[in-house]
Amino acid sequence: MKAIYALSALALASCGPGHPKFAAMAEGFSTPESVKYDAELDVFFVSNINGSPNLKDNNGFISRVNPFGRVDNLNFITGGQGFVMLDAPKGMAIKGDTLWVTDIDALRSFNKRTGEPIASLDFAVFKAQFLNDIAVGPDGALYITDTGINFGPTGMTHPGPDRIFRVAPDMTISVAVEGDTLGGPNGIAWDARNGRFLVVPFAKPTILAWKPGDAAPNVVATGPGGYDGVEVLANGRALISTWSDSSLYELESDGTLRSYLRGLPSPADIGFDTKRGRVAVPLFVANRVEIWQAP
Numbered sequence: 001m002k003a004i005y006a007l008s009a010l011a012l013a014s015c016g017p018g019h020p021k022f023a024a025m026a027e028g029f030s031t032p033e034s035v036k037y038d039a040e041l042d043v044f045f046v047s048n049i050n051g052s053p054n055l056k057d058n059n060g061f062i063s064r065v066n067p068f069g070r071v072d073n074l075n076f077i078t079g080g081q082g083f084v085m086l087d088a089p090k091g092m093a094i095k096g097d098t099l100w101v102t103d104i105d106a107l108r109s110f111n112k113r114t115g116e117p118i119a120s121l122d123f124a125v126f127k128a129q130f131l132n133d134i135a136v137g138p139d140g141a142l143y144i145t146d147t148g149i150n151f152g153p154t155g156m157t158h159p160g161p162d163r164i165f166r167v168a169p170d171m172t173i174s175v176a177v178e179g180d181t182l183g184g185p186n187g188i189a190w191d192a193r194n195g196r197f198l199v200v201p202f203a204k205p206t207i208l209a210w211k212p213g214d215a216a217p218n219v220v221a222t223g224p225g226g227y228d229g230v231e232v233l234a235n236g237r238a239l240i241s242t243w244s245d246s247s248l249y250e251l252e253s254d255g256t257l258r259s260y261l262r263g264l265p266s267p268a269d270i271g272f273d274t275k276r277g278r279v280a281v282p283l284f285v286a287n288r289v290e291i292w293q294a295p
Contacts, residue, residue: 034229046078049051055152060103062086090103132147142166143188144188145163163178183202188200236252
């Protein structure tokens, strides 16, 4: 079955020049939500929720995967082992030797080389609902989306509010922007070429640009909605994953949105290998990560 899927996916993406090519696949994960590439170590980190996305069960874990799809260490960082607290890890960011991970209403940090826990910041005082993605800003601060959703017996609800938090270098937490315009903000990435953050909402079809200090984001494109991850590439374009039609899209700097890769069930928060030009797509429900060579 795995071989059949790989061949069918390869045929889908290889129908002509300029399409991504299937490169590798890693399996054995448990609700993989996010992938983050570290160029210094030349590895992908994969966050595994391992259960409900907002259940505080201390069984989440972070895996290490080499650039060719081999799982080097499935349980590189594991909740409940040693002094690690990790419930349902989602978005990740790397700053120096520190791996930052969002975790429901907390922000965890670990040594990216050893996996040792460093610190934990509690957002409960802000009544954070669902800390999701995270990006390092040009000011050295961390910017974190709060999608404002919860999962319960009746499914997903959206009690809100929708926010982006800022964690200053001195670890002071503040609300950077808040409002319905954010549309359940999910993925966030810094766009250095245009001096802005790109924010992709889960609850709205709009793709947003926001600069620190602005009262609200601006709409730069409209698409299928249900967005999850976003990665800004060196050429100024961005790749965006969406659950709405199981696809990746490419956003050009002029706001043009193009279909990039189809047939990806439950594509979550993508990562990008900057050395080889490969995008890694965690498939949330399928418990695998697919790696595709960019054209």
